[in-house]
Amino acid sequence: xxxxxxxxxxxxxxxxxxxxxxxxxxxxxxxxxxxxxxxxxxxxxxxxxxxxxxxxxxxxxxxxxxxxxxxxxxxxxxxxxxxxxxxxxxxxxxxxxxxxxxxxxxxxxxxxxxxxxxxxxxxxxxxxxxxxxxxxxxxxxxxxxxxxxxxxxxxxxxxxxxxxxxxxxxxxxxxxxxxxxxxxxxxxxxxxxxxxx
Numbered sequence: 001x002x003x004x005x006x007x008x009x010x011x012x013x014x015x016x017x018x019x020x021x022x023x024x025x026x027x028x029x030x031x032x033x034x035x036x037x038x039x040x041x042x043x044x045x046x047x048x049x050x051x052x053x054x055x056x057x058x059x060x061x062x063x064x065x066x067x068x069x070x071x072x073x074x075x076x077x078x079x080x081x082x083x084x085x086x087x088x089x090x091x092x093x094x095x096x097x098x099x100x101x102x103x104x105x106x107x108x109x110x111x112x113x114x115x116x117x118x119x120x121x122x123x124x125x126x127x128x129x130x131x132x133x134x135x136x137x138x139x140x141x142x143x144x145x146x147x148x149x150x151x152x153x154x155x156x157x158x159x160x161x162x163x164x165x166x167x168x169x170x171x172x173x174x175x176x177x178x179x180x181x182x183x184x185x186x187x188x189x190x191x192x193x194x195x196x197x
Contacts, residue, residue, distance in 0.1 A: 025060050025061060025062040025063075025067065025068070026060070026061050026195060027058065027059070027060050027061075027195070027196040028058070028059045028060075028061060028153060028193035028194065028195060028196060029057075029058055029193060029194060029195075029196045030055070030056060030057035030058070030191050030192070030193055031152070031192045031193060031194055032054075032055060032056075034192040035055075035057075035189075035190060035191045035192050036051060036188070036189065036190050037051060037052040037055050037074060037187075037189050038050070038051045038187070038188045038189070039051070039185050039186060039187050039188070040185070040186040040188070041181060041182055041184075041185050041186075042181065042182035042184075043180065043181055043182075044180065048081060049081070050079060050080060050081035050082075050090075051079075051080050051081075052074045052075065052076075052078050052079055052080070052104075053078040053080055054074070054075035054077075054078035055072070055073060055074045055075065055078070056072075056073050057070070057071065057072040057073070057191055057193070058070070058071045058196075059153075059155075059193055061153075065111045065112065065113045065119060066110075066111060066112070068108075068111050069107075069108050069111070070106070070107070070108040070111070070121060070123070071105075071106070071107050071108070072105065072106040072107075073103050073104070073105050074103060074104040074105075075102065075103060076091070076096045076098040076101060076102055076103060076104055076127075077091055077098040077102065079091065079096065094170040095168055095170060096127075096128055096168070097128055100129070101127070101128045101129050103126075104125075104126065104127045105125070105126045106123055106124070106125045106126075106134075107123050107124060108121050108122065108123040109122055109123045109124070109133075110122040110123070114137075117139055117140040117141070117142070118137070118138070118139055118140075119137075119138045119139075119140065120135050120136070120137060120138070121135065121136045121138050121157075122134070122135040122136075125161075127166040127168075128166050128167050128168060129167065130165070130166045130167050132165055132166065134159070134161075136157045136159055137157060137158070137159070138155055138156070138157045139155065139156050139157070140153070140154075140155055141153070141154035141155060141156060142154065150194055150195075151194070151195055152192055152193065152194055153192070153193050154190070154191065154192045154193070155190075155191050155193075156188075156189065156190040156191070157187075157188075157189050158186070158187065158188050158189070159186075159187050160184050160185065160186050160187070161184070161185045161187060162183050162184060162185075163183055163184075163185050164183050
């Protein structure tokens with residue numbers, strides 16, 4: 001009799017759990033005015049810092065990180081290093097070739113939790129028509145409500161890319177040896193999101 005009651009209770013609890021709605025995923029849209037997509041490249045003896053000023057990103061956050069996703073698109077023509085002559089060269093076929101390849105895209109295929117607010121986000125990065133699968137270390141910066149009652153969340157990541165892996169090969173040899181530009185590019189991204197309306 002006791003075993004029958006226990007089984008009945010177990011089945012009842014399972015039925016109730018199945019009837020309860022699952023926690024819904026939330027879609028978040030990037031707030032470009034409070035986000036940054038920056039990069040740093042060695043030029044001779046100095047670091048040159050630049051940014052992309054036009055980009056769009058969407059995050060779908062599920063209670064289960066494995067069911068979450070990220071999509072990110074950068075407009076390559078928006079590159080800005082505070083030097084118009086240099087920016088024109090960077091938009092040319094020597095570098096990003098923005099006429100043929102107007103966007104840089106990333107789409108997650110796997111998200112793994114690595115700590116309380118740390119994740120590894122893996123997916124294809126496509127730049128200048130070349131696609132490479134990369135894994136980004138991403139930090140979740142938390143959730144806040146701004147003074148106007150809007151809920152915001154934030155993420156940041158930093159990684160290093162070899163530009164030659166994406167067909168960006170231009171360089172110039174120096175008279176006394178060495179090259180004008182480094183192959184390695186440091187990328188620093190900080191994104192703030194609001195709930196999609």
